[in-house]
Amino acid sequence: MSIYSKILVVANLNSDEQPALARAVQLAKKSKSRSNISFFLSIYDFSYDMTSMLSHEERDAMRRGVIQQREEWMRNVAKPFLDDSFDFDVKVVWHNRPYVAIVEEVFEGKHDIVIKATRKHDILESVIFTPTDWHLLRKCPVPVLLVKNSDWPEQANIIASVHVGSENPTHIDLNDCMVKQLDSLTERLGATGYLVNAYPVTPANITIELPEFDPATYTDAVRGHHLTAMKALRQKHGYPEERTIVEQGLPEDIIPEVSRQLDAGMVILGTTGRTGLSAVFIGNTAEHVIDKINCDVLALKPAGYISPLDPNESE
Template sequence: MSIYSKILVVADINHDEQPALARAIQLAQKSTSTSKVTFFLSIYDFSYDMTSMLSIDERDAMRRGVIHQREQWMRKVAEPYVCDGIEFDVKVVWHNRPYEAIIAEVFAGSHDIVIKGTRKHDVLESVIFTPTDWHLLRKCPSPVLLVKNSDWPEDANIIASVHVGSENDTHIDLNDRMVEQLNSLSSRLNASPYLVNAYPVTPANITIELPEFDPTTYTDAVRGHHLTSMKALRQKHGYDEEKTIVEQGLPEDVIPEVAEKLNAAMVILGTTGRTGLSAVFIGNTAEHVIDKINCDVLALKPNGYVSPLDPQTAT
């Protein structure tokens, strides 16, 4: 089965232009099976619940009226994007926490991916991530694609930030998942795929504490290990060597630099939460990388990840 056949798109209530919906339709059009796109919005107005002059039935009727108005607006703004061959639906819910409503819909509808627009700073051209974005990155069980622009550039590049130096099963599995997603997205969006890996700089304190320590030999050994591991990954997935990049430095520095150099339209990141625990947080490295990337970002969770909002585990 092709990935992303059930797509949940979060509507941007502040604009008629819907870049997330544009990207969703792009992906759906390239699907090998019939795709369903659900255009979703969570709304809430505290005043409707606090109006003591109205009865419960009257408050419910007012809420239904607001929801109906939003549904009509969503269908109108979606018209330029929606096309034949794609199952399309609109859903509006009344909820005071948008990220909880989105994640609840992911579970209820078994959605393969959540696509949401991000805010672009007009002056610095940087992406500003909202609290809802961060909650989704940390807690959503499905992949989350944060979209910056509606227009997909010609001859685009997509990079996957793999972690090949680790022998941890979670990282190995996550690398494979990222490459699979990279292959599918590159094919659907007519883009060139790249694998990028950062390896650590030799700690300066080691050369001070151990005078006999040779930092050059150590650095060469670390680089050699990462190059060998990257070779194994690219050969496993049929990638040419020129499509792989191994650079020394922190991921939060290397990945944004490579993304800018390649003029990447999307970066795929793995977010390694503590699997099986309710208190799961996106890794600090991923947070730092995301803050510096000025293009679409796709965040993937490892297999075994359990969302703290999973209804089956909620108490």
């Protein structure tokens, strides 16, 4: 079974342009099995719940009317994207917290990816991630693809930001997951995949505290370790050496810079935050990287991640 066959697309209420839906259709048409796209919107208007002059039934009727109008609008804006190669449905819910509504729909509909458009700042040419984006990155149990408001680049490159220097089983499993999804996405989108890893700079204070310490030897050893680990990963998955990059520096500097150099259309990140009920944060490194990337971002959770919004955990 191919990945991403049940796709949840979050509608952009502020525009008839729907880049997230366009990206979902690209994935669905290239799927090896028939896909389903659910076009989803969470809406809420405080005034409809606070109008004391109306009865409960009248307020319900007004909400249903608004929901029906939004459904008709969504079907109209979706028409240019639709054909018979995939299944499609529209769903609008009344909810005052969009990210909660989205995650609840993920559980209810058993979706395997959420695709949502991000906002682009026209002057700075940078992506602005909304509070809903950040909540989804932290709390959504399935991969989240945040789409920039632009067309998919011709012959695009996709980068997987792997963490090969660690022997942590969570990192190792996540690396394998990222490469497998990179393979699937490059095949389906006609792109080229790259594996990128950043390794740390030698701390300057070590040479002060330990006069006999040789920073050059230490740096060579660290680089050698990461190169060897990257070689093992690329050979495991059949990647040529020229499509693997190992650079010294912080991931939040290296990954955005490499994505610019390669004109990447997407960066795949592993969000190696805590698992279990305390899994609220996605990790400072991932957040800093995401904030600097001006392209699509696919964020993957580690195996065993449990969303704090999982209804099964609250029973």
